[in-house]
Amino acid sequence: MAGVLDTVNQRTRLVGENRLEILLFRLAGHQLFALNVFKIREVLQLPRLTQMPQRAPHVAGVIHLRGQTLPVIDLSGAIGMRPQQALPDSTIIITEYNRSVQAFLVGGVDRIMNLNWDSVQPPPRGAGRTHYLTAITRLDDQRLVEIIDVEKVLAEIVPFNAKVSEGLLDDELLNKARGREVLLVDDSPTGINQLRETLSQLDLKMHVATDGLRALRQLQAWADEDENISQRLLMVITDAEMPEMDGYRLTSEIRKDPRLKDLYVVLHTSLSGNFNKAMVEKVGCDGFLSKFQPDQLVEVVRERLKLLKE
Incomplete structure (x- = not known):
């Protein structure tokens, strides 16, 4: 329990200070992408992948992890890049968004980066993949890091319902x-x-x-x-x-x-x-x-x- 509380305290210290931690990773190339650490449960090697008939586009299959069945999403293909092949030594990032848990297939994890939100900028308009980005930042003031709009990725796989219940x-x-x-x-x-x-x-x-x-x-x-x-x-x-x-x-x-x-x-x-x-x-x-x-x-x-x- 103490370890859990320490983690909560560590994360909440960033709150209100306009700071965040992001996990840097690669997809099907050398470009660096990122997700907020808050949304990541763990990073691990791809367990045995089960194929599913009539699965949604860009879903590579499902895995069974600690009593849960999770979809594995080819994040590279989902944002319009070259699809990534699921191999036994592939890396996945387990994330939680909107009360749902899913795994993203990635090319490899780089590091965790701590930064200020004021160093994170909106993506330039009309620059290709910006349709799937919420922001960009730079590593060491040089290498571009693209922060992915996971909400859009997930909404395209399982469309959200905005209609209020009858009555x-x-x-x-x-x-x-x-x-x-x-x-x-x-x-x-x-x-x-x-x-x-x-x-x-x-x-x-x-x-x-x-x-x-x-x-x-x-x-x-x-x-x-x-x-x-x-x-x-x-x-x-x-x-x-x-x-x-x-x-x-x-x-x-x-x-x-x-x-x-x-x-x-x-x-x-x-x-x-x-x-x-x-x-x-x-x-x-x-x-x-x-x-x-x-x-x-x-x-x-x-x-x-x-x-x-x-």
């Missing part, structure tokens, strides 16, 4: 959401699309920022116009991982600003591991929600509306 929208309280404004903060187009598709069913007016720094500047600009931001915005829904400024630092900055401190902030993230409760409490979020749960997202809005009535 859930009949609640009279939700009628009070119509026309209210929310700020959505996410660097992933997949994440933004999911939010838009779900929240549009509540007739909410949505503003979008693609990273925490842009969101903070927008909030400050509204406050500079002498607006009561807490009354204007029903809530801020923010991702955790974003270039320039992450969602934890954004929440911390909101709480520091007397004009913004009363905003209702919900963390909406694919990080579904054991660290989230400690992270959310540390920075002062009002709520936490794993991504791609439309019914739960509507419930978050409902709980916020209940507070307005009290």
Whole structure:
């Protein structure tokens, strides 16, 4: 238990400090790619791979690991590169996204890199694989590292459902959401699309920022116009991982600003591991929600509306 707590403490020290750890790896070539360490359970040699008939594109097969059956995804092929062959000595990265666990087949792991989010930049537009990237950074100020938009990869394999369950929208309280404004903060187009598709069913007016720094500047600009931001915005829904400024630092900055401190902030993230409760409490979020749960997202809005009535 002490070891687990030490790990939680080590990770949560990064929260609110605009820092992250990424695991660097290669696919079918020399280019370096990365995933957030928060989302990685372990790295190991590929166990025995079982082929499946009619499997989804870019799924190499399944493995059985510690009582679980996990899909093995050819990450290289999934982002439009040359498909990678699954060999007995291949490396896989076991990850957890949106309450699901999967393995990514990779060419080889390089190292763990600790850095500031402000050194992570959005990918340049129109540069080929940027469709599957959320950000880029540099190793030793020279070698380019591409951070993959895993949400998009997974959504293409198993499309997300943004439709709210029948009958859930009949609640009279939700009628009070119509026309209210929310700020959505996410660097992933997949994440933004999911939010838009779900929240549009509540007739909410949505503003979008693609990273925490842009969101903070927008909030400050509204406050500079002498607006009561807490009354204007029903809530801020923010991702955790974003270039320039992450969602934890954004929440911390909101709480520091007397004009913004009363905003209702919900963390909406694919990080579904054991660290989230400690992270959310540390920075002062009002709520936490794993991504791609439309019914739960509507419930978050409902709980916020209940507070307005009290």
